Amino acid sequence: MDIRWGAAARRSIVATAIAALLGGLAFPAAAQQPPVRIGVLMPTKSLVGKQGQQGAVVAAEMINADGGILNGRRIELVVYDTNFQPAEGVGAAQRLLNQDKIKFIAGEISSTVALAVVQLAQANGALFMAAVPKHPDVTASGYDRVFRLNSTTAMDARDFDAVLTEKVKPTKVAVLAENSDFGRLTIANLRKLFGSKVVAAEAYDMTQNDFSTLVTKVKGSGADLVCIAGSNMEQYGNILRLMQELKLDAKRCVMPGILNSEGVRVAGAAADNAFSADIYVPSLDNPLNKRFVAAYQAKYKETPEKIEELGFESIWLLAQAMQKAGTADDPAKVAKVLHDNKWDTPRGVVAFDKNGQAESGALINLVVKDGKLVPAP
Incomplete structure (x- = not known):
């Protein structure tokens, strides 16, 4: 009798252990979903490129802190330096597209670099969210998966x-x-x-x-x-x-x-x-801007300005659009969602015109007084 009880007990213990193991694995499986990878191009060795990259990092961290997108997938940034040079920018974009298999690219400062990247994005069916470049031709190609956040000249x-x-x-x-x-x-x-x-x-x-x-x-x-x-x-x-x-x-x-x-x-x-x-000052009074400024200050011990904000937007809007489109794999669907909706950003509500140009209101005049950049009287 003791022997039979021992066998049954052993079977029960094994069954319980297996159930516990399977149950324990069920939760990490959700957490182990593949990240959503977004390419970031910036002249990272320069101050302005560093600012743009840091803004993008804060966006990814805020999104991940909120639970990610698409049922818990985290945002992962793959960053390459463009050094303000078209040849280096093209090389970096090619690595993102061909080596890293990434179809969503954000960032950049230089218009000349951006114009070269637009051609690559179109040839590969990718989406390019240009953060800072100002030349009008960045959004003049007719390709519906190119967007620009900054104002043009x-x-x-x-x-x-x-x-x-x-x-x-x-x-x-x-x-x-x-x-x-x-x-x-x-x-x-x-x-x-x-x-x-x-x-x-x-x-x-x-x-x-x-x-x-x-x-x-x-x-x-x-x-x-x-x-x-x-x-x-x-x-x-x-x-x-x-x-x-x-x-x-x-x-x-x-x-x-x-x-x-x-x-x-x-x-x-x-x-x-x-x-x-x-188009932006850090004192703008809206909830998302207050959260962005606080997160940036906490991480980098500095107050963000326009370049940082546009770096943030380039990732924030891509992630929000992916969530709304229900995909991180289809640039065409994400592009359509970006075109068809208005978006909350730290600078206010942004909408894209048919060419992918962001509109967000009038310029704020600025002047330097006693070493500080302030709104002009």
């Missing part, structure tokens, strides 16, 4: 041209612009706006670090307004410093969407009274 002009012509009222204008699609377009737009009042237009390379000759030329032009168009804050910060050192007595405009606190830090006191405009 033309959109900026709707508000900022009036500031230049009606408030600043320069008699002579000089332009210092990076040698990129964005920089060249800025020069062309200012020539159209001011005509013969543009007395100097100088381009600099994206890797250049000596600006003494260019600033000397601008000083010799007699310009009473100098406009800088460059996405690399180390460069425009050093240009502002050099203008002060050479006692170039002119009003200083950093074209919309570029100036931020890191650029002001690089320039130091030379940035005071420089003015610009942008």
